[in-house]
Amino acid sequence: MIIGVPKEIKDQESRVSCTPAAVNQLVHAGHTVIVEKGAGIESGFTDEEFKEAGGELLDTAKEVWDKAEMIYKVKEPIPSEYKYFREGLIIYTYLHLAADKPLTEAMIENKVIGIAFETVQDGRRLPLLKPMSEVAGRMAVQEGAKFLTKPQGGKGKLLQGVPGVAPAYVVVLGAGTVGTAATRIAVGMGARVTVLDVNVDRLGELVDIFGDEIETLYSNPLNIKKCVEEADMVVSTVLIPGHKAPKLVTKEMVENMLPGSVIVDVAIDQGGSTEVTEGHPTTHTDPIFMVGDVVVYAVANIPGAVAMTSTHALSNSTTKYGLMIANKGWKKAVAECPELKLGVNTAEGYVTYKPVADDLGMEYKDIDELI
Ligand SMILES: NC(=O)c1ccc[n+]([C@@H]2O[C@H](COP(=O)([O-])OP(=O)(O)OC[C@H]3O[C@@H](n4cnc5c(N)ncnc54)[C@H](O)[C@@H]3O)[C@@H](O)[C@H]2O)c1
Secondary structure, eight states: OEEEEOOOOSTTOOOOSOOHHHHHHHHHTTOEEEEETTTTGGGTOOHHHHHHTTOEEESOHHHHHHHOSEEEOSSOOOGGGGGGOOTTOEEEEOOOGGGOHHHHHHHHHTTOEEEEGGGOOBTTBOTTTHHHHHHHHHHHHHHHHHHTSGGGTSOOOOTTOBTTBOOOEEEEEOOSHHHHHHHHHHHHTTOEEEEEESOHHHHHHHHHHHGGGEEEEEOOHHHHHHHHHHOSEEEEOOOOTTSOOOOOBOHHHHHTSOTTOEEEEGGGGGTOSBTTTTTOOBOSSSOEEEETTEEEEOBTTGGGGGHHHHHHHHHHHHHHHHHHHHHHOHHHHHHHOHHHHTTEEEETTEEOOHHHHHHHTOOBOOGGGTO
């Protein structure tokens, strides 16, 4: 198969889908990998390294998109890339379609096969979301701590406090991969931390990890209200796989937060988990907006800021399935691998992932009818 690796063009997105080592694996399996010149520079890989690994370098994104049978990238295509869509092209990447109707429509109209990293699912595990969630959770608290400082618009509070002065209060909504990583950093930085989830078993696992250093609470509107309104920093990480994020933090709760408090909505890539972030993703260039005196951070590609770490972590996880698709063709690969089958969001002019079809009010086709 001819596999294309374009340069990412989303704002401040420095990752590339695969490392030279991954290119080498694909080439050894008999495939051709075409890489856009400069695609790996910001992740620390030169064009020469991709060439030595067996990749072929092309000058423009258009050449890569036009020649490839499968585009292997990181972030969802942005509107300037829709013109490259064509029937039968496989796009293997993060897609987050439930939050992006125009992209879904463009993929359907052009009969693109969209295999989304974030919905590949093995039992409860989301193996291709996990590595970036590990990064995003850590970064969320790091960024939140920065915006809690006075020069950045925050109330001017240090997470750890100092002897004789109380630490800041961090509330983490959702105790999954992002929530656990965020908790790890918040606890490590000395904050007082409460974690809320509807999954009590998951909260129990966090208590096993962090012991008395955190407080856990069942997630319901009253508990969320109480915690959010008291928090210095809210990190929201809730996910119902494939669906738009539930809006757990209301406008009223935000209005009741103290001036200079910070909200980090990590779930923004699934449409945002607060009423104030819905339809308002931000970028690394312009990462925050204010709601009254509350600082809101809603960057949809947080791991892109630490590309040297993120590219390795992402490529380590995605190469396995990329190889499967390339070796067997998408239909056979999907038929033989149930977790990959759940990754197929669009095919042959249909939405083939039920939560996306439901959230967008679009026609759904069972993937089994197409393979
Ligand atoms: N912005 C970014 O750059 C970025 C990067 C990585 C991941 N993400 C996003 O972060 C989100 C979380 O990812 P994850 O890997 O941690 O998912 P996960 O499935 O591991 O965790 C989600 C958690 O949310 C909990 N949850 C569901 N409904 C809830 C509710 N009503 N109240 C409280 N908790 C609830 C679930 O029980 C689960 O524990 C996803 O939307 C993902 O796409 C964003």
